[in-house]
Amino acid sequence: MAGADVALPAARRVMRVAPWALGGLCAVLVVAGFSLGVELSNLHNGLIAAAFTAVGVFVVAKRPGNREGWLFIATGLAHAVMFFGRQYGLSAGHGNDALPGAEWVTWVGVWPLALVLVLSGVTLMCFPDGRLPSPRWRLVVAAMVAAGALLALASALWPVEYADDALSVPHPLHVGGYETAQRLWNLIGPSSYSLFQLAWVAAVVVRMRRAEGDEARQLRWFAYAVAMGAAAMAVGLIALRSPVPGVLAVPVIPLAAGIAIAKYRLYDIDPVINKTLVVGTMAAIITAGYVVMVVGVGRLIGVEAGPSPVLSLVATAIVAIAFEPARRRVQRVADRLVYGDRPSPYEALARLSTQLSRGGRHAELFAGLASTVADGVGAAEVTLWVGADEQLVAVASWPPPADQRSQLVTGHTQLAALQDGERAHVRRIVHQGSMRGAVTLTKAPGEVLTNSEDRLLHDLVAQAGLVIDNAELGVELQHRLHEISVQAAELQAAAKRIVGAQYEARRRIERDLHDGAQQRLVTLALSLQSVSERAAATGADDDLAAKLAEARHQLSQALAELREMARGIHPAILTQEGLEAAVGFLAERAPLPVRVDVRLQRRLPQDVEATAYFVVSEALTNAAKHSGASSIAVAGRLRDGWLRIEVTDDGRGGADGRLGSGLQGLVDRLATLEGQLTVDSPAGGGTRLRAEIPCG
Amino acid sequence: MLRVSPDVATAILWDHQRVTRTVVIVDDHAEFRAQAIELLQVAGYEVVGSCHDGRSALDAISALRPDLVLLDVQLPDIDGFGVMAQVDTLADGGPAVVLISTREAADYGGRVGRSGATGFITKAELSAHSLARAIARR
Secondary structure: OOOOOOOOHHHHHHHHHHHHHHHHHHHHHHHHHHHOOOOHHHHHHHHHHHHHHHHHHHHHHHOOOOHHHHHHHHHHHHHHHHHHHHHHHHHHHOOOOOOOOHHHHHHHHHOOHHHHHHHHHHHHHOOOOOOOOOOOHHHHHHHHHHHHHHHHHHHHHOOOOOOOOOOOOOOOOOOOOHHHHHHHHHHHHHHHHHHHHHHHHHHHHHHHHHOOOHHHHHHHHHHHHHHHHHHHHHHHHHHHOOOHHHHHHOOHHHHHHHHHHHHOOOOOOHHHHHHHHHHHHHHHHHHHHHHHHHHHHHHHOOOOOOOOHHHHHHHHHHHHHHHHHHHHHHHHHHHHHHHOOOOOHHHHHHHHHHHHHHOOOHHHHHHHHHHHHHHHHOEEEEEEEEEEOOEEEEEEEEOOOOOOOOOOEEOHHHHHHHOOOOOEEEEEEEEOOEEEEEEEEEEOOOOOOOHHHHHHHHHHHHHHHHHHHHHHHHHHHHHHHHHHHHHHHHHHHHHHHHHHHHHHHHHHHHHHHHHHHHHHHHHHHHHHHHHHHHHHHOOOOHHHHHHHHHHHHHHHHHHHHHHHHHHHHOOHHHHHHOHHHHHHHHHHHOOOOEEEEEEOOOOOOHHHHHHHHHHHHHHHHHHHHHOOOOOEEEEEEEEOOEEEEEEEEOOOOOOOOOOOHHHHHHHHHHHHOOOEEEEEOOOOOOEEEEEEEEOO | OOOOOOOHHHHHHHHHOOOOOEEEEEOOOHHHHHHHHHHHHHOOOEEEEEEOOHHHHHHHHHHHOOOEEEEEOOOOOOOHHHHHHOOOOHHHOOOEEEEEEOOOHHHHOOHHHHHOOOEEEEHHHOOHHHHHHHHHOO
């Protein structure tokens, strides 16, 4: 049993049996009391006894930790004792002599009234959890108990209440001072009882204002029952001049209270209140309308009193016509009163579209979607799932889950099982013919999915499909962009590798040339020289000498050409001395005068130097061959981590956008180094070629 | 042995340089080395050492203390300039070093001048005459 200490099993058994035993005792008393006859003045006690005890037992059985249940049983039992006592007394008063000890039994049923009222008041004040609204109320309870004790004492000593209760059985005690006591009682008694009532009403009101969530719902049930009871009493007194309807309505209060305690998780009173308001108002309007028509108009047009078929017909017709519009108006007012401001379907969609247009991350969009569905449809819980068929992943929930990391995954078949028809609803999100996800929602207890809400849900689900599609497209787009950037980086790396490989290939060719052909030819040259000398020494004929000389000359030329070719492939000076010296070397050997102004503070990476060198070489060649220039200037600077080389000639310019194949190849090489080439060649204004290469 | 040189100037110089006789040749190309040795011997030098890379060149120079070193720039391990860096210059009592290469001096920019070599001869131009001129320049 929840709340009990880890006590002996015996104690636990006692606790489990006790309510039923007490209930049984109460039942005995009530049944016995009723068997003595029905007394209108005592009826309410019997009903209260039965109702409170029954509900109390029920609550204790269902919610063992709830103290209120025990208070209910106590109140019920106290009323049962009072009821029986009074029934006894009333029956004896009517002449039933078969009841022994009527005086004492009656006495027992009368004097505890004040205290029982206090107990009842406290029970109601402690609703629904069995505790007072705040510690301050203990003072109030103490005052009530004190007053109650005083009144009970008075009632025990003197028959001050006997007259009110129509009891003719004499009081068992005969204590003096009865008249004074009676007078004081008439002064204090009824007003005290009224104050008791006021106290528990005040407590309930205080609690209602402070309550939220489940407790608020429980109190609404309770207040509703009280109001119904009061209405029944009022209607009974006014229409039927009898308190019976009010009295009969009294058990409704503990009944409602009991339901509220035991079932507060499942039922929401709001729809009940809503329907009651609408039905009651409509009934009142119809009745009033009818009365006005038949009686009022009838009197106006001078028809005699009494039912007139014509007027009745007219009234009925008017009511029939005016019913639906009036009902709708009344419903709207009731909705506003009961539910507050829930967005209309249009507002829900407008809100959603604002959220979508605001964009944001997919997680936010999904969360917004879930909350919009919850608001628009009036659901207590909404979950948005993404996926298809066998695997669905929960991407958003409303209310937002406390644990951010828990992510639910479910299968399609399990999803179908979720729909139990009453409060849980499942809608599959289908977009462009394929299933994208699902929406599951749970309505608040007692509410159903109305047609308009169903329609709104349908529209929202359609939007959800679009959002999911968008989200997936967005993700796909990001993947593609990432792939593209990866590919671009790979291409760049490949280009660099190719250029690097080219550079290496050229170096190898130059080296092979050097180590191979050039060496052999050089050796040959020496050898020929030696032969020449020996021929001269041995006095060979001139023809031989001339031939040898010619051979040596040819060889010398060949070697010079090879040297030049080697420089064109890979200039040794570039590697040995750097760009500055290499450009100077180029300039010395150029067919045109070249002014060199290259000042670099340091050596640069070899691919940068090589590319810059070949740009200058190519530019000088082009200028010499095509531009008709008379002089060329080469300038080079290293600044801010950028190498800037400029080759300017004073030729005719007009070089069109298309570069020669040589320069085009260099543009590609520059691109791999993240450099660039610009050609500025106004017609008749010379040509300026600029290369910029970053070099860290 | 008497040798008749075609160039009178060279003969005069040869007389003046009677002491400059021992030479170490350093070149990684065997055939060229053989030709060069023949040329040197014809020119009247005594070839005391023949090396094919920089390390052995340094060993030979320090061991044999030649008067002249004919040093190829392009060597398999350290190049000719690297060897130069570890050899005393002529002023400090080291040998006269003449650099030889398939390429021309200009292809090396200012390195030849900075190296402390006595002279530079392109291999294709190597002869007793050019050698004498190179030495004489100092």
